[in-house]
Amino acid sequence: MMRDQQIIELCAKHDRKAQQVLYDKYSRLLLGICLRYATDKAEAEDILQDSFLKIFFSIKDFTGSGSFIGWLRKVAVNTAITHYHKNLKYRYHVDIDEYVTIEAGVMSFEEDFFTSDELYKVLNELPTGYRMVFNLYAVEGYKHKEIAEMLGIDTNTSKSQYSRAKAVIRDKLEKLGKLRNSYSDNG
């Protein structure tokens, strides 16, 4: 097993073997990220491919300071954002007002209550704008100001989209929970 440092050096020289090793090592993690930003797996795989192309062609610029995984993540997220911008006009935009913010059904979620598959599904079903903001803020941990810059939107838009996204997610999770609840009732 090659060490990361070795892989990086060889990849910088466009060594085909090293590129494959890099792919095999990190593609699953990066697809896990891409899937959060996509509507389905096919789109996520598109983003993944683009991310790897970017990675292979700019790996020589990776300075070695900071974690390599962190760098890979960043490339994947940025690619997802590029993808979002590129496809913005083709996407089905859901009118914001269609979703009524449900604050009444406030609840907490136990981690083990939902599988990651279910969480992915919930994210995939979100309107694209919501999904971007939610991922960047909740999972990647960016600030609203940074998100606003990345997505080219207003800071307040980022904030409101985040809170609306939460409402939608909560609603969806609640439905999931209820479904499962009734299922276990029957079982």
Next chain:
Amino acid sequence: MADIFGQQIKRKLKTKKQNINLRKLFKQKLEYAEVIPDAAVRTQLMHRLARKEFMLFNPARLNIYYLGGILITGITAAVLLFSGSENSVLLNSSTVLIKANQSDTGSYIQIPVEYPVRIKPDNSNLIHKKTIKTRKTTTLPQKSEVQTPKVTESFRDSILTPTGISKSVSKSGLLNKVTTDKNKLQSEFKNDLSIIDPFNSVGCAPLKVRFHNNSASYDSCRWTFGDGGYSNQKDPEWIFDVEGEYKVILDVFGHDGKSLSSSALVAVHPRPQAHFEISPEKAVLPDDEIRFMNYSTNAVQFLWDFGDGTTSEFFEPRHTYSKFSKYNVRLVVLSEWGCADSLTVFNAFSGSEYFIIFPNAFIPNVQGPSGGFYSSKSDEAAQVFHPSFIGVSDYQLKIFSKLGIQIFESNDVKLGWDGYNNGQLCDPGVYIWKVRGKFRNGEPFIKMGDVTLLKN
């Protein structure tokens, strides 16, 4: 277990904490989640990578790819060069009779043009001879400029009779095509291509044209209709939906791969559309003069039928009807190519609004009876009790006192009550009126009500 889940869901927490939970849930579950990509993604990525790296010029990587690329480019160039020179000698000379449209008269004549058949794919218009490449003029070089039908006549004889294929020249003189070939092809194709039904080749969209392939002894044929459609049938039928001029090309292919081409023009003109409106919208017959607003398109000639036996050919006529009735107004329009359209409005004036309404008070002129005649001046002071109306034909107004005694009657809608009875001014108070009659459209009306006589 189910109960515990239910309680967890229903447990209400403060907003802030719950936000953290939602974030935490996704962060913990998904931040380092791994999803196995499809195997095809890897292969595809490697291909894309190889392609991209190939485009990235790198002398150090000058290898078999580059050599292969150069080789392929060279071969492609050579093939292109070779095939390019081949294309130009596809067919030898042939004589084609095409129609020509004399723009001033609009009539069609035939012009024989001798030229090497080398139909350009984008050759959109064969009407004007300049677009035909008369590169190789064999028998009649300078005469091909002549446009008069008379000369054409003689050409036709001289060209067609010797080859024995002149029969197809139709008497109507419209689109007709004879393609001859002077070399070997002649033995294989009887080049008698009268491809278009002459009565159909000009018309209005959508135009249905029946084509005939009169060639003999050929393997296959292909019609290209010029609007993107094609057919391999012998005698196809085609509908041109959109106006324009279409060059229809017929290619016939012989057994040995030789082919002959023939073309003709189909002119599809826009269909006119008849459209008009009636003004005023709710006209009252026979009082109103009716104006007809013409919104027809692509039309040059108009024929109006007002439905009462009178007609007009004006663009926007005016008409006054002599009596109320049901009228069907019809407009027929003709385009400059003779295509027609019509629009009929049935019962055109049924929407007319007839009405009769009465006021509920009036102030008689104390200086004496007016006889019930009213004018705008008397109206201003509300001195005469009379209705406001449109389209009333029959009319009878009766006015009663509170005791039920009839004190006024009028059979003329233009005659109202001045407030006097037998020359005496009636007392102020409430009076009852009743009206019956008919509107001009035959609809009867009966109304009653009260009116207050006020004193000035």
